[in-house]
Amino acid sequence: MKLKENTLATSKSKRNYLRKGVASVLLLNMLCFSLVPAMALAEGEQTESTTSTKPANVQAATTQIPSAESLDLKVRSAVLLEPVSGQVLLNVNGDEPFPPASMTKMMTEYIVADLVKQGKFSWDDVVTVGKNAAQTIGSRIFLAEGDQHTIEDLYTAMAIASANDATVALAEYVAGSEQAFVKMMNDEAKRMGMTTAHFANSTGLDIADMPEEFRPTDGQETVLSAMDAAILAKYIVTDHPDFTRFTTIQSKKFRDRDKEPMVNLNWMLEANKNITNFKQYAYEGLDGLKTGHTANAGNNFTGTAVRNGMRLISVVMGTSSDSARFVETRKVLDYGFNNFETKQIIPPKSTVAGTETVTVKKAKNTSVPVVSDQAVSFVVPKGADISTVEAKVTLSNETLTAPLKQGTKVGTVTYSYKPAGMDQTLEQTVNLITAQDAEKANWFKLLMRAIGEFFGDLFNGIKNLF
Template sequence: MIGFIQKPAAAAENIDINANAVILIDAETGKILYEKNAETVLGIASMTKMMTEYLLLEAVKEGKVKWDQTFTISPELSKMSHDDDLSNVYLRVDSAYTVEDLYSAMAIESANAATVAIAEIVAGSEANFVKLMNEKAEELGLGDFKFVNSTGLNNRDLAKHFPDVVGGAEEENVMSARAVAKLAYQILKDFPEVLETSSIPEKTFAEGTKDRFVMDNWNWMLEGYRDIADRYSYYQQFTYEGLDGLKTGSTNFAGFCFTGTASRDGVRYITVVMGTKSQTERFVETKKLLDFAFNNFSKEELVPAEYVVKGTETVPVSKGKEDQVKVHSADAISSIVTPAEQENFDTVVKLDKDKLNEEGALTAPIKKGDKIGTVTIQFKDGEAVYLSSEGQKSMTVDLIAAENVEKANWFVLMMRGIGGFFGDLWGSVSSTVKGWF
């Protein structure tokens, strides 16, 4: 982990989130703005499906899977899809469904049999897919995780239809809130199109067949519910401006969970709430987090492009027509901050030692735009914590030369050498003479 926890805002002390684990991050950089028990490993239920989505979207991007390709349903999958104790859409034996339809069923209805179908499409079997899940989690650096199935179900519910489960008979997928946030952060970075589906409040599956089913998104905070029929009026108390994802989940083991994301005025936040006591409480607590974020933070340009750091306006130059070069930042540095943080930071310059001689000078020639070092923002109240080192890098930009410095010709260098020799000689004589008196 980079840095140490910085208290985001005084208001954070007044937040009372009724959940077993919570985290709030900036979706652009992964900066952690608030967390509680975020490293505790807990059940994640159907939030699991974000990893299944990631692997499917990756397979589509790599051309291994196509949205319009079809998949034929096995008797086992069909039986599972008719298990009314599980969230599902009905799938018929020997019927073919497109990958896109199965994906929509998974993302919107949290359909479990459709999810297993996607696992089989991508990896050939559920067991192979679970292996891919754990490998990808390791690759993404999620840290605290264990996947035993593609759905987030307890293995006993999966074993009713597929006895050869991965892991123990009563196991479920587990992650820390921080790991879940990082998965959400990564899927939004790599596949932002995931929001096109996660933001759909209602969609019809198997239109025109006897299995026609209206899928209601389990995410009741979506704004689109306001435009749907009166039967959704109950959901309107939870809708949240700018919220468009990502995934709910619930089991007896995990409690009620929700990974949310909302965007306003070009700023996006990600929230994770784990282990609430009811279906609605997860949305109430998410609203508290998002209100805290939008009311206390804003994205501000802390350092503009071509910023000149006081005390490092120039860098010495050796063998150049000029003996120094002007320097400034290459780019601006922006961050999600509180009003107090906007002025409460230092700019730290670090010169590239490999480019300096023994006297600490650059050697000409130097071209405008050459990288000379870095400029970093450091908050005085403590270095902010990010989900990864990539986020920390957002606080650093290159320090570059603001002008050209040509190499001096041999004659100038010679005369400087002679001048330096006689200057040193005169200095030595002067010191000796002064010593006589």
């Protein structure tokens, strides 16, 4: 009996040993034939995807902004724009083109300042006045042919006194002729995205008021919508933030021998609060930009002011008098500053719910955290409920493979928000970037990961069969 038990035990042990041997051979064969595809399967590819989420920081409040009609604006058109975001806060007939008069000079100012900034000209360059400038009428500083003045002196006369002759002298110096400069103006208008603008000269004068031999041959007058004027002003304050070096000068003599100084035609300058004739028009924070008047244009004004870190640009066209353009501008700017504020919706380095990480092939940790690369701010009605802000994530379809540096772009996130009482939906897109370095894993970790993930997928597939 004992011999029989020993024999059975020996037989059972052999069977167990044989099973283990067979299993080991099968496992070895499976590893040999499947290691390469397993390695590939272990690292997922990064594909394009979108995710809609809402930011975690929510502020529940409501506000009611007045209608444009309630302002009772006495203008042909008006626009209010915030230049950083490009948001339009008010638009009254703002897309219809009208004669802009001397607001045209904003384009001349932009081009000259830009060429100086590029180093192609210097503020100290000396300009010799030609026949065209000397014969130009309207607002002027009475330049004579052959006079010589610096670009800076002529620019100052153009900016604060709206001097037509100084403007033409600058245009001819920069481009060789005024009409060559006009081509530059129209090209810039297209680049800036202005849809209605056409310039016939550098000053804004009607063609009939130009010296006859220097008039354009097509007879097409200068026109500009309030929206295009606001866009032009946006480029000035954004690309040349030192514009106030000229626009805030209250008065200045052009020549030492002049009996009277040039006086800034912008009555709304904040500094004018101490000037008897202008203090009723002085406006807190206002530091530019350009007036305009002709019989055809009426009285126009592009103004800009900054309060509490928010700059606004206003345009009014076709008012009834010099003073009326400033009265109407006050209404427009008050509407903006009283009812809107710049609010940070999303701080920089924020995560997006649902897309906290991305997969990076061959990294020590394949799930790498991602964040937005910059803050997102909107100009919103004061006290606005921002809980309806949504985020849409678009990940790159490019495969991400370690090593990756912190700050690598992996996609974008677009935040959108439609405030109550506003027609437009506000949007801003920022980059999604890796929040830390993604170091490459060593070969052994990659091997073990491949084996584990391969068999995990294999056994899950078998389990799903039953």
